[in-house]
Amino acid sequence: MKRRKFIKTAGLASAGGAIAVSNMAAPAIAKDRIEIAMVATWPRDFPGLGTGAQRMAQRIKDMSDGRIQIQYFAAGERVGAFDSFDEVASGNAQAYHAADYYWKGKHPGWAYFTSVPFGLTYTEMNAWIRFGGGQQLWDELAGGFGIKAVMAGSTGVQMGGWFNKEINTADDLKGLKMRIPGLGGDVMAKLGASPVSLPGGQIYENLVSGAIDATEWVGPWNDSFMKFYEAAKYYYFPGMHEPGSMLSFGMNASFWSKLSKNDQILIESAASMENDVMMSEYNAKNGAALASLIKDQGVELREFSDEIYDSFGVAANEVFDEVRGHSALANKIHESFLKSRSEVGGWANIADVAYLRQRNRVLGL
């Protein structure tokens, strides 16, 4: 009945003349036109992180048929990478694409909404954010800073990093100056390293000049573009610090609250799609990139030993104790994270992990 009525009404409007329709439509489009200045923590066109953020901006334009316009600024084009947060919280820009753990100095709770040591993989993270209370806690934390953030990408499990010497025991980490942000950096500090947080665009020059001895970034596909192998040959896995780094589309909360429900869903959908597409791209490209790094660049692949992992575990627990002591909200986020890690991770252990172990054993992968 409703559809029939709509067709009839539309027919009448059309019969009323083109001028009347256009006069009615034009102000509505102008009224709903939305402009977003979007800043990012990634270099322009940087594969995966930058191209994913840019692809998401284009998707919002396309999904809204151009009604929502996004002017995209890569790191340094409008503000420095790490000034993105303040630019959006203050309302100077409407949105950022970033890794929220860059803001851990403002509140350690932010780290959980990218990745934490011994944290969640991509699938586990999605389960926590969507069904384990993660988004509600993210809203509570972000709301306190005038931000509304949604999932907008993932790198998956990251590599442990690039070192200019072998790391055979935890003692080998002592005195090492390493680029490693988030709580992973705090874990390294507990083991005697000196962590620094540098935006992606500044890592290479610091590694080559010797200002830092080691760095983590993402994984083979991304790291190969950075040419870290020119200064550090040993490439360690797996990274305990970022097992499923989620990227975020953070919006000014006041801007977000004024959007129509329709536009909120449109933006959430575009971001959620990027969360999926970016992960697919990393999974599709990391394997071949790693093979090339080893074959063409002479990179030495190494696995962190159980002993080093045990040391990471002890240090991570010390870091988590400090986070929990920070505030009631930090403790609440940590408790919720622990519950999901136990429930979702426990299931993954007898599903994904057990299956992959058997499949790869039988096939010799």
Ligand code: CA
């Ligand atoms: Ca990283």
